Amino acid sequence: MTDATLLVLASTLSTGLILGAIFALVAAGVTIVYGCVWLPNASNGQFFLLAALAAWSLAGAGWSSAAAIIGVLFMGIALSLVIEWVLVRRLYDVPERNVAYFVVTLGLTQIMSGIFAMSWGLWSDQFTLPPLVDGITMIGPFPMTNNRIVVLAIALGVLAVLFAALRYHPYGRALRAVFQNREAAALRGVNVRAIYRLSFLLGSSIIFLGGMLFALAYSFDLTVAWTMSVTAFAIMIVGGPGSVLGALVVGMVFGFTQAIVSIFASPTAATFSYLLAMLAMLLFRPSGLFNR
Amino acid sequence: MSLLQVDGISRHFGGVTALRNVDVRMREGETLGMIGPNGSGKTTFVNIVTGHLVPDGGRLLFKGTSIAGAAPHHLAALGLTRTYQAVRVFGGLSVRKNIEAALLLGLSGAPAAAEQDELVHWLRLDHRLSSPAGSLTLFEQRRLELLMRLLQRPSLIMLDEPVGGLAVTEVREMIALLQELKARCSIFVIEHTMRVIRELADRVVVLMAGEKIADGPPADILRDKRVVEQYLGTAHA
Amino acid sequence: MNGRHLAIALAVAALAAPFVLEGNRFLAFVFGIVMINLLWASGMNLLYGFVGLMPLMFAGIAGIAAYAMVALTREAGWSFWLATPVAAVGAAFVGVLLGLPSLRLKGFYFTLCSLVIQSVLTLAFTFFPRFTNGDTGLNQIEPPAWGGVQLAGVWFDATLSVVAVVGVLLAAWIVQTRLGQRFIAIREDDVLAEVMGIDVVRNRIIAFFIVSLYAAVGGCFYASYVGFISPRSFDVLTSLGIWLCVAFGGRGTIIGPIIGTVILAPIPYLLQELQAFKDVLSGVLIIVVTLVMPAGIHGEIMRRRSLRRAAAPPTVSAAEAVSSNGGAR
Numbered sequence: 001m002t003d004a005t006l007l008v009l010a011s012t013l014s015t016g017l018i019l020g021a022i023f024a025l026v027a028a029g030v031t032i033v034y035g036c037v038w039l040p041n042a043s044n045g046q047f048f049l050l051a052a053l054a055a056w057s058l059a060g061a062g063w064s065s066a067a068a069i070i071g072v073l074f075m076g077i078a079l080s081l082v083i084e085w086v087l088v089r090r091l092y093d094v095p096e097r098n099v100a101y102f103v104v105t106l107g108l109t110q111i112m113s114g115i116f117a118m119s120w121g122l123w124s125d126q127f128t129l130p131p132l133v134d135g136i137t138m139i140g141p142f143p144m145t146n147n148r149i150v151v152l153a154i155a156l157g158v159l160a161v162l163f164a165a166l167r168y169h170p171y172g173r174a175l176r177a178v179f180q181n182r183e184a185a186a187l188r189g190v191n192v193r194a195i196y197r198l199s200f201l202l203g204s205s206i207i208f209l210g211g212m213l214f215a216l217a218y219s220f221d222l223t224v225a226w227t228m229s230v231t232a233f234a235i236m237i238v239g240g241p242g243s244v245l246g247a248l249v250v251g252m253v254f255g256f257t258q259a260i261v262s263i264f265a266s267p268t269a270a271t272f273s274y275l276l277a278m279l280a281m282l283l284f285r286p287s288g289l290f291n292r
Numbered sequence: 293m294s295l296l297q298v299d300g301i302s303r304h305f306g307g308v309t310a311l312r313n314v315d316v317r318m319r320e321g322e323t324l325g326m327i328g329p330n331g332s333g334k335t336t337f338v339n340i341v342t343g344h345l346v347p348d349g350g351r352l353l354f355k356g357t358s359i360a361g362a363a364p365h366h367l368a369a370l371g372l373t374r375t376y377q378a379v380r381v382f383g384g385l386s387v388r389k390n391i392e393a394a395l396l397l398g399l400s401g402a403p404a405a406a407e408q409d410e411l412v413h414w415l416r417l418d419h420r421l422s423s424p425a426g427s428l429t430l431f432e433q434r435r436l437e438l439l440m441r442l443l444q445r446p447s448l449i450m451l452d453e454p455v456g457g458l459a460v461t462e463v464r465e466m467i468a469l470l471q472e473l474k475a476r477c478s479i480f481v482i483e484h485t486m487r488v489i490r491e492l493a494d495r496v497v498v499l500m501a502g503e504k505i506a507d508g509p510p511a512d513i514l515r516d517k518r519v520v521e522q523y524l525g526t527a528h529a
Numbered sequence: 530m531n532g533r534h535l536a537i538a539l540a541v542a543a544l545a546a547p548f549v550l551e552g553n554r555f556l557a558f559v560f561g562i563v564m565i566n567l568l569w570a571s572g573m574n575l576l577y578g579f580v581g582l583m584p585l586m587f588a589g590i591a592g593i594a595a596y597a598m599v600a601l602t603r604e605a606g607w608s609f610w611l612a613t614p615v616a617a618v619g620a621a622f623v624g625v626l627l628g629l630p631s632l633r634l635k636g637f638y639f640t641l642c643s644l645v646i647q648s649v650l651t652l653a654f655t656f657f658p659r660f661t662n663g664d665t666g667l668n669q670i671e672p673p674a675w676g677g678v679q680l681a682g683v684w685f686d687a688t689l690s691v692v693a694v695v696g697v698l699l700a701a702w703i704v705q706t707r708l709g710q711r712f713i714a715i716r717e718d719d720v721l722a723e724v725m726g727i728d729v730v731r732n733r734i735i736a737f738f739i740v741s742l743y744a745a746v747g748g749c750f751y752a753s754y755v756g757f758i759s760p761r762s763f764d765v766l767t768s769l770g771i772w773l774c775v776a777f778g779g780r781g782t783i784i785g786p787i788i789g790t791v792i793l794a795p796i797p798y799l800l801q802e803l804q805a806f807k808d809v810l811s812g813v814l815i816i817v818v819t820l821v822m823p824a825g826i827h828g829e830i831m832r833r834r835s836l837r838r839a840a841a842p843p844t845v846s847a848a849e850a851v852s853s854n855g856g857a858r
Contacts, residue, residue: 040637090820098637099583100819106769107815114808121805230648233641268652275649282642283630342724368726380724382717393714396707397726444726 010142012259018148018217020255021155022210026228027235027247028162029206035179035242036199038098039088042105045229046112047204048211051076052220053120055212056127065132069212076208080201083108088200092193109229116222128219129212151217158209159248166244175199179242207232227271231258234274238281240288249290293356295320295448295478296341296372301350303336310336311502313350318448323479325493325510327486332499334482335377338450342374343367355447368397371447377456377482379433383426387417387436390425394440403443415439415469431462438469442476449473450480455488467491490514536701539787540694547686557686559798564689565751566794568696570774570786572743575700577772578780579709580736581716582635585643585768586627589650590741591748592763594620598749599667599758600660609673609753617745624741625734632733635719647765654760666759670752685754692750696743701783703739712736716781766808770797773811776818779827788826 030044041047051072058068087104091097120127131147138144166172177185178195186192211228214220235254239246254274261270281288296318303311311333318324328334339345341352343364352360354372367373382390391412395402403411412418415435420428425436434454441449454470455463463485470492473479483489489496489510496513498506506519513519543564550557569591576582594616601612631642654661661667672680673688680688703709711732714722723729752758770793778789793814800807822829 040641087816087820096636099640102637102640103583103819104816107812107819110766110769110808110812110815112812114805114810114812117805117808237641268656272649272652272656275645275652279642279645279649282634282638282645286634286638363728364723365726365728368724374724380718380721382714382721384717385713389713392710393722394725396710396714440725 016256016259018152019258020252022214023255024248024251026207026210027232027251028244029203030232031236031247032199033203037196039101043109044207044232045225046109047207048228049225051208051211052215065129080204084200126219129215148217151213234278237278240290243290246290297353299351301347303347309502314504323492323494325489325496326482328499333502373441373446374450375437377452381425381433381436386422387425388421394443397444430457446477448478452482455485543690543694547683551683559795561686561689563794564693565747567693567790569747569771570790571697571700572740573771574775574786576736576740579712583640586647587744588763588767589647590620590624590744594745595748595752595758596660613749620745621738621741625738628737651760651764668757670756672753779825782827785825785827
């Protein structure tokens, strides 16, 4: 193998890892909310983009990237609380609420993309966040920016914490109980509405974080929202709605797919393949690969 | 020829066996009761016979022809219908519209207007025709459920707990209605209320953990030691 | 005024409007667009309002028909009046083929599936430019000719009025046939409908075919009326816009989509300079319709009217009402 092919291979590998981790993160956020609240958040890409844009604005105002990320996370939690209070909680007791939620979040998508076009869209067409840390580390013969290494570490770390929390923390166990059977959980004394609110907050915050990690690693434009929405939904459907493990595995696979396809064809080809994968899954195995 | 002939049907859900090798036969005009504790596979049995579930193995014959894998709408046209444990009517539509929906089946021998009126009157729904079906009492909804089935002239109606949730006086009325129903079609009935079985059934099948453990006249079955020990001892007979 | 009188009045108004608006080309054009949307909305209503499925691939099917019509007229030299029915039936078959597997699904899964199919179609329009010219779109599409003379101005508008009126009347007729009653039964409870002898999947396919025809015919007229189409003319936002006309006006009624379309369809053209604001507005309306008034404007009016009637029973005379109220207090 020549050095050039090795380099391409290495960069594909690192891109695949970073994209995979971010995809897995966002899809985990979407799938937790769907599995628990039964809310398929079609505007997850808009949430993702909003966080990235807000962090970009704060960084532009002189904040460091780290401060901007923490600031945006707090704002994101506040915004999720408002959305939960105004929109989400109205349908908690409706039996077939996933259709209604889907439509509501489609409306939210339109509102947010309209707002983005009228604001950030007028200010710039390419955005990026300044790196968290400078410098380059050689991993064997391959260079990788420290910034991307930190992004990868954060993404994998949050995924690990999330996984552990869902398994071992009392809140996580209550959340999974509601996942499995709302009535049974309520009978055992779980406050179902509080768990709904918590998982909406948790899921949305993870999506916000995913957006900012993406902005740290790559430059982006407003179309990333649509791509991310499609990707996250495809991961959720293929992995199995409500399955965090499925989101993790399929997210990684999609990340590498994206990295590889991008070498030969446009990234849209990758999105196209996600759409087809989701379609095939919906038609032939709607419960997904990983049953929860 | 049996009206309904079920030979050795089984059904598994994942690793759980819901039905194992169950045989049931029903003659024309017979009323067959099915009892068994919760989770013994009674509703699964009805779901399989009425085309809601596909059995893993076994034979299903209705009026001598195989009905394995037939869709529920197909069975309705053949004269095999059912009701639900949780009553099921078109709640958003008026009673009259519910009746019209039942008549959509378009049988050649659909009841004429006079006979429809007679059925409506028999089930005491004449004063409720323009009310939304969802606003009816549970007992009225159960009667509407029966009415909609009878308008389709079934040969066999499978009732899943027809008196579930009804008050004591209503149970008595329902049993009287079902007594009269026996003249109109064959009845298969799942019940927990032993009175219903005692007063209605010509024969009783007992299911236990997915297997048939007894089959015979109610008087014998309700004295059967095994049934009494395993089932009647735990339920209120 | 009963339903029949109202129908006649609305039909006359729709047919007369092009001649009234003749002086103002812009308003007349917006009116023509409203008529096309009216056709679309009454088609969407058949599936969403009467069968209970939300087809977000609606615009994609319209797009297939529109591109096919343009190809047939430009490359094969067919007349619009031949190309449109052929393209429409073809697109409806394609729509049913695409939708067929998803018709076993229901609720959210059907809606998501239709959204995915719509996205695939939009991408296909963009990346297979042989017939679509990609993102640039096709322009200078010829208007249909009638006896050697090209339809233009008021006569084209009037043609669209006729098409829309026929479309609405056809929908009104369908829903009171046995087919329409089966649709309603499926919407109310598909499991029970099946037990009552209704072949649910088959009836959904029939409904889907009819609805695809509405989408496709509308798409052909849209292409020749506006003279320009691109993938964006037939994307998911178009589907959502038509859905909103139905839901906002009142689904499952004939008058509802008419109300919704007349109010909402002109907005994008009146807010031409403010496209982004239009997105925000339609997003807000989607949320309001879903959360606050699921029965739409028409349903809301009927609810208020029945509340008022319940508050003041017209059969009881005023004196009796007062005395009985007084007695109750």
